[in-house]
Structure formats: C-alpha cells, structure tokens
Amino acid sequence: MTRLAAGKRWSGSASLFGPSMFMNACEYIPVLGWVDYKGFEKKLVDLQRRRDEFLQGLIDEHRNIRTGNSSCAEKRKTMVEALLLLQKAEPEYYTDYIIKGIVVLLFTAGTHTSALTMEWAMSLMLNHPEVLEKARKEIDSNIQPGHLLEDSDLAKVPYLRCIITETLRLFPVAPLLLPHLSSEDCVIEGYDIPRGTMLLVNAWAIQRDPNVWEDATMFKPERFEGTEAGREGFKFIPFGMGRRACPGAALAIRLVGLVLGTFIQCFEWERVGPELIDLEEGSGLTVPKDFLRAIERILNIKQYASSIRAKEIGFFTEQLFNLRPQKSGYFFMLSPNTMIKLVSGNRYFNGEELVLDKHGKLDDK
Numbered sequence: 041m042t043r044l045a046a047g048k049r050w051s052g053s054a055s056l057f058g059p060s061m062f063m064n065a066c067e068y069i070p071v072l073g074w075v076d077y078k079g080f081e082k083k084l085v086d087l088q089r090r091r092d093e094f095l096q097g098l099i100d101e102h103r104n105i106r107t108g109n110s111s112c113a114e115k116r117k118t119m120v121e122a123l124l125l126l127q128k129a130e131p132e133y134y135t136d137y138i139i140k141g142i143v144v145l146l147f148t149a150g151t152h153t154s155a156l157t158m159e160w161a162m163s164l165m166l167n168h169p170e171v172l173e174k175a176r177k178e179i180d181s182n183i184q185p186g187h188l189l190e191d192s193d194l195a196k197v198p199y200l201r202c203i204i205t206e207t208l209r210l211f212p213v214a215p216l217l218l219p220h221l222s223s224e225d226c227v228i229e230g231y232d233i234p235r236g237t238m239l240l241v242n243a244w245a246i247q248r249d250p251n252v253w254e255d256a257t258m259f260k261p262e263r264f265e266g267t268e269a270g271r272e273g274f275k276f277i278p279f280g281m282g283r284r285a286c287p288g289a290a291l292a293i294r295l296v297g298l299v300l301g302t303f304i305q306c307f308e309w310e311r312v313g314p315e316l317i318d319l320e321e322g323s324g325l326t327v328p329k330d331f332l333r334a335i336e337r338i339l340n341i342k343q344y345a346s347s348i349r350a351k352e353i354g355f356f357t358e359q360l361f362n363l364r365p366q367k368s369g370y371f372f373m374l375s376p377n378t379m380i381k382l383v384s385g386n387r388y389f390n391g392e393e394l395v396l397d398k399h400g401k402l403d404d405k
C-alpha cells in the first residue's frame with residue numbers, strides 16, 4: 041500500500057483536461073480518429089488556443105502591473121505575480137508556458153471542487169435547519185455585529201468547520217480520488233497487483249462504511265466536535281493521502297469556510313417548501329449535485345443584512361451557482377481581495393452588474 045501511495049499518478053488519455061473527464065470514442069475505436077469523429081480533436085485544438093490566449097493575457101497584464109506599465113496604482117501580489125517573480129529568479133524553468141500550466145492546474149483542481157463542496161454543504165444544511173441555526177448562533181456569538189466574517193475569524197467558529205468536514209465525508213467531490221499507478225509489484229489484501237496497474241481508491245465508500253462510522257449515512261457534524269479534522273486515519277480521505285494528496289486542502293477548507301460562513305452570517309435561508317432538497321448525485325470525475333433539478337428548489341433567501349452587504353456578498357453567490365466573472369485574469373477563488381469585477385447573473389440579484397473594488401468592497405459608481 042505504501043508503495044502505491046508513493047506511486048506515480050496515472051496520466052490517462054491525452055486529453056487537455058486531464059484524465060477521463062470526457063470520453064472520446066476515437067480512443068477506443070482508433071479508425072474513428074482518422075475522420076476526427078464528432079470533430080473532437082478540432083474542438084480541443086480550438087479550446088486550447090482560446091485558453092492559451094486567455095492565460096497569456098493574464099500573464100501580460102500582471103507583468104505590466106509589476107513593471108509599472110499599468111494604470112493600476114497599487115501593486116498587489118497575486119498568484120501570477122508570485123510566479124512571475126519566480127520566473128525572474130529561474131527564467132529557464134519558469135517560462136510563460138510553465139506558468140500557464142500551473143494556472144490551468146489550479147483553476148481545474150481548485151475551483152470546481154470547492155464550489156461543489158459549498159453547494160453540497162448548503163443543501164445539507166437546508167435539509168437540516170437545526171444545523172444551520174447552530175452555525176448561525178455560533179457566528180453571531182463569536183463575530184462582532186457589523187463585522188463581515190474574515191478568514192482570520194474561522195478559528196472562532198469550529199462548528200462551521202465540523203459542517204464542512206461532515207460534508208466532505210458524505211459527499212467527497214472526488215469520490216475515487218485521482219487514479220494512481222503502482223510503481224512496483226505489490227500485494228493488497230492478498231491480491232497480486234503488478235507494476236503499472238491503475239489503482240482507484242473509493243473514498244466515498246470508505247467514508248460511508250458502517251464498520252468504521254457510527255450512523256454512517258447520517259449528516260451529523262457533531263461527530264467531529266472536539267476532534268482534529270483530518271486526523272481520522274485512513275477513514276477520512278476526501279483530499280487523498282500521501283505525497284500526492286491535494287496540496288490545496290488547507291486553502292479549500294478556508295475558502296469554503298469563508299464563503300459558507302459569510303452566507304450564513306448575511307442571509308437567512310430556508311427551503312422553498314417542506315420537501316427536502318434532492319441529494320441525488322450527478323456523474324463526472326468530480327461529483328456534482330444534480331444541479332439543474334436542485335437549483336429550481338434550492339433556496340428561498342431572505343435578505344438578512346443591509347442591501348450593500350447583500351451586494352458585496354453577491355460574488356459568493358456567483359461562485360456557488362457556477363457563474364463566471366466577466367473580467368478575466370483574477371483568481372476569484374483564491375481571495376476576495378483580488379476580485380475586481382463580476383456580473384451577477386443569478387436570480388437574486390436580477391442580473392445587475394456588481395463592481396467590487398480591489399478590497400472586495402462594492403464600488404457604487
């Protein structure tokens with residue numbers, strides 16, 4: 041097992057999006073590839089070109105900010121800037137090409153996973169209003185009135201962390217982790233596993249195993265109270281384990297905590313009717329909720345804070361409902377402070393444009 045955990049990542053098909061996200065029939069019936077069946081390859085080439093343009097624009101924009109060619113007076117240190125500084129120190133390695141690769145990886149691995157986890161957590165809380173109420177009370181009693189929750193406040197709201205942990209236990213968004221490859225022959229549970237075998241770990245099943253969890257399928261954030269989340273041995277592995285475990289785990293927990301916490305702090309929400317939110321899982325490499333069905337019924341938000349506050353909070357909603365910012369080039373999932381402009385398209389904000397300044401505050405003009 042140790043050898044496998046230390047093994048290489050399986051690289052899967054030659055897709056631009058990493059292993060197995062889309063099925064390409066040409067990989068199974070090569071003859072179809074000669075005629076580019078369904079124009080798959082052409083679409084990928086086009087997508088790659090557009091993505092490359094977008095990313096190059098992002099790098100150039102940040103390079104200009106750094107060299108003072110931009111009108112942006114204040115210089116912020118964003119992720120891209122940090123990479124550009126590395127480029128200065130090690131130009132042979134940190135080429136634009138490598139930087140673009142890192143950015144793609146972070147976008148791919150970091151955004152969808154976090155947004156889906158938030159969505160699952162919200163759905164679970166809507167089905168368990170007592171949990172939502174407890175979280176709200178915790179926030180209200182530990183965060184000063186009028187102070188919008190910040191990530192430095194998260195240590196003061198441990199129950200919120202329990203909610204996130206329990207959500208990740210029941211709905212790990214990468215239920216089979218990522219495929220691993222055995223680097224040597226080994227034996228697992230009496231089975232001979234030859235070198236080079238693809239290994240999938242079913243984290244979903246482990247995390248719902250009634251032999252290791254009490255009330256395994258029930259949503260009970262309390263089970264993690266007083267425990268150090270993540271120190272559950274090999275029975276809680278939503279971020280994988282070993283040296284190929286998710287490097288973004290700590291960031292994800294903070295990000296999800298900040299968004300959920302702010303949502304709870306600023307809004308009252310409840311189900312539209314007595315019917316529970318459908319927790320049916322969709323399909324994919326990451327597990328989405330069956331989104332379109334769920335969104336119809338998901339929220340009846342009553343505005344809790346002031347309207348300005350509600351607008352500020354709009355960009356979180358934006359994330360939750362998977363709508364994209366119009367302005368390219370900001371690591372909107374990494375920090376609200378780097379958010380400049382968003383167009384809200386969700387039905388609670390009637391499509392009005394939200395313009396946030398560099399501190400994430402609403403720009404009223």
Ligand code: HEM
Nearest residue numbers: 149150153154157214217218279280281284285286288292
């Ligand atoms: C709730 C959010 C997230 C979940 C559940 C999650 C889960 C995972 C899992 C299960 C793996 C594979 C681990 C394995 O196979 O052993 C992984 C890999 C990875 N994750 Fe995350 N992740 C999340 C957020 C993030 C974020 C925010 C980032 C970065 C911004 C990130 C970056 C990565 C990267 C780069 C890898 C590949 C690591 C490697 O191959 O060595 N993830 N993640």
